[in-house]
Amino acid sequence: TAKSNTVAQAAGKKYFGSATDNPEFTDAAYLAILSDNTYFGQITPGNSMKWDATEPEQGTFTFSGGDAVVSLAQGNSQLVRGHNCVWYNQLPSWVTSGSWTNATLTAAVQNHCSTLVSHYKGDIWDIINEPFNDDGTWRSDVFYNTMGTYFVDVALIAARAADPNAKLYINDYNIEGTGAKATAMMNLVSNLKSRGIPIDGVGLQGHFIVGEVPTTIQTVMEQFVALGVEVAITELDIRMTLPETDALLEQQKTDYQNVITACNAVAGCVGVTIWDYSEPLTMLTQYSWVPSTFSGQGAACPWDANLIKKPAYDGIIAGF
Numbered sequence: 001t002a003k004s005n006t007v008a009q010a011a012g013k014k015y016f017g018s019a020t021d022n023p024e025f026t027d028a029a030y031l032a033i034l035s036d037n038t039y040f041g042q043i044t045p046g047n048s049m050k051w052d053a054t055e056p057e058q059g060t061f062t063f064s065g066g067d068a069v070v071s072l073a074q075g076n077s078q079l080v081r082g083h084n085c086v087w088y089n090q091l092p093s094w095v096t097s098g099s100w101t102n103a104t105l106t107a108a109v110q111n112h113c114s115t116l117v118s119h120y121k122g123d124i125w126d127i128i129n130e131p132f133n134d135d136g137t138w139r140s141d142v143f144y145n146t147m148g149t150y151f152v153d154v155a156l157i158a159a160r161a162a163d164p165n166a167k168l169y170i171n172d173y174n175i176e177g178t179g180a181k182a183t184a185m186m187n188l189v190s191n192l193k194s195r196g197i198p199i200d201g202v203g204l205q206g207h208f209i210v211g212e213v214p215t216t217i218q219t220v221m222e223q224f225v226a227l228g229v230e231v232a233i234t235e236l237d238i239r240m241t242l243p244e245t246d247a248l249l250e251q252q253k254t255d256y257q258n259v260i261t262a263c264n265a266v267a268g269c270v271g272v273t274i275w276d277y278s279e280p281l282t283m284l285t286q287y288s289w290v291p292s293t294f295s296g297q298g299a300a301c302p303w304d305a306n307l308i309k310k311p312a313y314d315g316i317i318a319g320f
């Protein structure tokens, strides 16, 4: 059968990839498929490069979890997507409850991004994650509330200086279809570009529900690309209310295919990453995040809990 990364590259994309992380590396059967670069040409650490994991105390960095992901990828000739530098979630308490001024938080953001991106030099980085609310207003978090929108500039400039070769992205969800949030992201990209702030790409996360994939994905991607950035689907999964039925699995196959087809149709869409490729058998905090995050939902990945390919996998192949 056709292999997802092989097919993606034959279609002119840079990669088809998956999220993963350290807790899963002890599962030999899982690891064998993950490590097959005809399936996955890129991996993203689901948690181990986040702020709470990498700088738990101010100025004290722990790189071991992320290093394990990078060394796995290097051994398998896979690209790494760094994830992420600045996000409101999974922050250590010294960040969320510090008494910051614009100047002190600027220095902390600069140091965090610079240290992370220079340590994990390489391929692609989600520098800013989820900056907007669904209505297109800025998310009220410690960064925005202390620094205004300037936190975006600070992080991107620090990242570019740390690794001039990395592709720097802003990543968000609910920007995969036209609407206020996608428009806000387009306005941000235009604004950054007009001021010469480095920005290379926009990540469309792609956490979808079966039967509810937006029909305007291709349009939105074309609009982003017209602004002079690349785009990627960065965290694709398509969940359903359990139990699985044949009808839901068929709709999910169509949904996966439609997302891939949209990326395939846009030259500036460089790749697709799924937010892990299989399900947990029980409610573990590894593999897909869906069962432990969305009550009653699951079966979001192209492989099932026994690592057997689902119809969704065939949809991916058909889409490229």
Ligand code: XIL
Binding pocket: 046, 047, 129, 205, 235, 285, 289
């Ligand atoms: C998720 C991880 O997959 C989970 O293991 C963790 O408990 C919470 O975060 N958007 C993102 C990702 O950008 O970082 C999130 O990852 C999923 C939503």
